[in-house]
Amino acid sequence: MxxxxxxxxxxxxxxxxxxxxxxxxxxxxxxxxxxxxxxxxxxxxxxxxDIARIPSLKGIKMDGNELVIGAAATHSDILESDLIKQHLPMFAEGAALIGDPMIRHKGTLGGSLAHADPSADWPAMVLAAEGTVVVQSKTGTRSISSDDFFTGFYSTALESGEIITEIRFPIPAEGTKMTYQKFVQPASRFAIVGCAALRHPDGTARVAFTGVADAPFRDTAVENAVGDWSEEALEAAVALTAQGMEFNVDHYASETYRHHLARVYCRKALKALLY
Ligand SMILES: Cc1cc2nc3c(=O)[nH]c(=O)nc-3n(C[C@H](O)[C@H](O)[C@H](O)COP(=O)(O)OP(=O)(O)OC[C@H]3O[C@@H](n4cnc5c(N)ncnc54)[C@H](O)[C@@H]3O)c2cc1C
Structure with missing residues (x-):
């Protein structure tokens, strides 16, 4: 049309x-x-x-102990960045799974977060990596923790008159492991279920999902259950996946199948962080 x-x-x-x-x-x-x-x-x-070519929104840089990605950085910019590969390799892994080359060359991180599609990949990765969304309006700037940014179905904490300018991430400590695991919708390449997980050197974890419910979410029950990362602890954590959630239902996955996939992709993600 x-x-x-x-x-x-x-x-x-x-x-x-x-x-x-x-x-x-x-x-x-x-x-x-x-x-x-x-x-x-x-x-x-x-x-x-059109903000896609505003120079200040484009770059990927270090700023003190943070890694800063401009809102108009494309999925390809992120995929190809050496800084990303070094500090947030999960983002390169996840960006490579988005759509096809044309989508990756045009779609932006800021656009994906603002749109908040319940099956988009970035929201889960940004939640797991403890991102902060920086927005600017005529009255100034404010920073929104990713934990507070996604408020529901295609809904965010962004207010009218605000533009996302950058997303900031704490640089993970040496020895941090991270992964993004995704069950791909075969036509669009969006996530039917996606799980982003990060394991800090002290054994604490951040685990976030997309595609499962009407908004991306951190699964703190899983995070708290990984304990000593033993086989038993991980199985106990996996069993808690997405507890109490209202699951998305579409012609690709029923509620039961989506819950099953969420557990399977949670297990895949946690096991990828073992070695
Ligand atoms: C065929 C196809 C396949 C795709 N596959 C995937 C996939 O596998 N995984 C995935 O995660 N995504 C996928 N996408 C989504 C795509 O990659 C983009 O992330 C998504 O379209 C949004 O980014 P955009 O830059 O195109 O935003 P736009 O379409 O330009 O904007 C989207 C919304 O965000 C607002 N907006 C944009 N930038 C800002 C900003 N800086 N501040 C405030 N508001 C802003 C706009 O006003 C608009 O409301 C796919 C899209 C298509 C068409």
Whole structure:
């Protein structure tokens, strides 16, 4: 379906983008979720503000003890970054599993987080890696912990008039292990179930899921149960996966099958962190 007519503008700075942002406009990044929504008439803004080439939103850099990814960094930028491979290898692993090369070259980290598709890969990885989402509005900037960012089905803590500018991550300590394991939807490549897990050198864990429920979530019951990472402890942790969740149901996976997949991918993730 062809989209209706809209104005298009491509500012050079975040400040210029914020000046243009009003109730009748939408931020455009990679366009891989927004443009289909416009074509389906699910959204009808009068103006698109293209932020994909704003230089300050593009880079991946170190800042003190944090790794900072610009909101307009594409999945490919992340996949190819040496800093990512060195400090957050799970992100390169996960980015490689997103869509196909065209999707990876256009889709952005900020766009994926703002859109908050319940099957998107980044939300689980960002939760496991303790990301902080930095947003800017005309009145200043604020930082939102990823633990508080995803609020429900396609919903986030982002307020109108705000643009995600960067996502910050603590640089994991030497010896930290991490992985992203995904059961792929064969057509779109989105996650039917995805599990991101991180094991700190002291044995504590962060475990997060996507695709399972209406929003990505950290599974603190699993995190608390890994204990000494013995075979028994891991099986006990896996048994607790997604307890009490209301599961997504679609023609790819029933509630029972999704719960089963969540346990299987939790086990795969935890076992990948053993050695
Ligand atoms: C065929 C196909 C396959 C895909 N496969 C996968 C997959 O396997 N895994 C996966 O995780 N994803 C997948 N995606 C999603 C894709 O990779 C993008 O992550 C997703 O479309 C959102 O990123 P975008 O940059 O395209 O955002 P856009 O479509 O440009 O924007 C999405 C929404 O976010 C808002 N927005 C964008 N950037 C910002 C910002 N910086 N601040 C505030 N709001 C912002 C926009 O206004 C819009 O509401 C797929 C998409 C397609 C079309």
């Amino acid at each position: 062809i989209s209706y007519e809209f104005d298009y503008t491509r500012p050079d700075t975040v400040e210029a983008a914020l000046d243009l942002l009003d109730d009748d406009s939408k931020i455009l990044a990679g366009g891989h979720s927004l443009i289909p929504a416009l074509k389906l008439r699910l959204s009808a803004p009068g103006k698109l503000i």
